[in-house]
Amino acid sequence: MTRGDAWGLAAVAAASVAGVILVFAGCDGSPQAAPRPDLATPQERELYALLEEAFGGAGEPRVPGGMPVSGELLDLGRASWTPQCAHCHGMDGSADTFTARALQPRPRDLRSGVLKYKSTERGWPPTRADVLDAITDGVPFTGMSGFANLPRKARESLADYTMYLMLRGRTWERARAALPGKEPAAAFEEALSAVRERWSAAAGHVVEVPPAPPATEESVARGARLFRGERAACADCHGTDGAGDGPRTREDGGLVDDWGRPLPVRDLREERWRGGRDPADLYRRVSQGIPGTPMPPMDGVLADEEIWALVHFVQSLEE
């Protein structure tokens, strides 16, 4: 090796080490900032300033007092959110990302505060425990993977940050809706109080699943009659055999979800239970419906044992 080669090698080695250091040192893992919504009027701009004052601006998340989540882990949650969640859900939880557009079902717009699979009664927000479960276990047969591999603290922080995005999103939407005819400060206070009250009370509205009776031929047959009958009307969407080809799927271009996106009806013969396949999970879904979709709650329509009969029939459909 000549002296020139030795110098060359030394230069290449130095540049490589410097390059690798720069790769790690120059990136804090959070290149994106949450986009600001379009603010058309001075009132909306004032309202948004109030929102940022209460919930923090880009990079400084915080939650107002009285909310069902503490602010202690929010910084860690935001740091974990960027690499783990932002590519699908976006920095602001809007799920308006390129990855999201490539997925079916579309990742949840968390600002809506809607989780399809949760433990609370219909109309009530999810609890923090529901969010943590979704983060830990994921949603089977969708792009939402589980993060059980992450340390408990990281998952807790992600649950807090997800709750934060939902609370912030709900407060903004409610305040914006209340804005016409109100001062921005009044609209904001009204929205913040409503969100605080409702989301804090959600834990008291967890669905109590009654003990499951044993599945028998009679209960399956009863479930089949209910499934195809007019009271439950499950077959309208799911079809008489549960194939997801009921008459409503053919009306006006098929079913859509609350965001106006086409919604394929589940083929119940396939074992693709996104919300869990335990009998209690199925009971909860039949009883409370699925938020954000046309799947209605049967609570109040059917008695407990009738709901269990439906669960038994649905379980019997699996091929």
Added chain:
Amino acid sequence: MGGDATPSGPATGPDERGRRWLHRLAVASTMVTVALTCGLGGTITSTEVGMAYPTWPDINGSSLFNLFYFRLAEAFGWGSVVEHTHRQAGMLTGVLVMATAACALFLPGMPRRWKRLSVAALLLVIAQGLIGANRVLANSYPGAIAHALGAQAVVVVLVILVKTTGRAALVRPEPASAPRHRVDRLRLWSTVALALMFVNLFSAASLRHKQGAFAGHLLLAVTTTAVLLFLVQQAMTKFRDHAAMRRHGRQLALLLGAQLGLGVAAWAFLFTRMQWVFATDASRFLAQSTIATAHLLGGVLVMAAVAALGWEARHRLLPAGG
């Protein structure tokens, strides 16, 4: 790529039919790996659909052999189709490399070096499958970066296998007019270039997976370019009388030029105001992901060219006087 060039006559080589089959399989494996597996893998990262299926080896409960693309797209979105096709291409690579290894191991008269290279390629492909699985199941970004590095290692081993089983490898090498120290220098710097490309690839993969900064990739890209230009200059001017070396130098120069162009384009359309020349989100997304994927494929081809040049320098280049 170890060992000095040693003349070898055609009469002492392995069974010609077996060699041809091994060579064809190695060529097919290389082409499938570069075009399909790396190309689709790059597309997945560019379009950020790597987690379209968080399951492995099944696909959200469906079989890996599912070819009903329209149904997949309808059920899981078009991102799943890209990921699905990448997994099928990976399987095709696996089958071809298995056949290559079987050919090298079980046909009579195959040199030990071919067997070792074939087995190395097979082990790397198996490792790639497992790393890819870990990347998905654990949603691991380090796993994604390791997956990118592993893919290029597979390409390098396959390129060396293609070169070493080629007909030209059986012909006695012609001595160049260059003295030994120039040959040694070329060998040294081709090895350095290959190692440097892996370091640069690490920086590129880190950048693409949002785990690393652009400045690191830029510095490493500039350093790699300087070393590759030096390699091209050496191959084309110091070994002017060696046809194969001239050809390798020319190929590397062309690929490097294209890769630099793509790198500048990727920077301009991903990191500067140039991205706003596209009127719609969709057209911007398409352009950005296409350029980024082309830049990745350019990197794979430059890596392959460097590996080929390095092999030629080590095994087919004799200094003046033998």
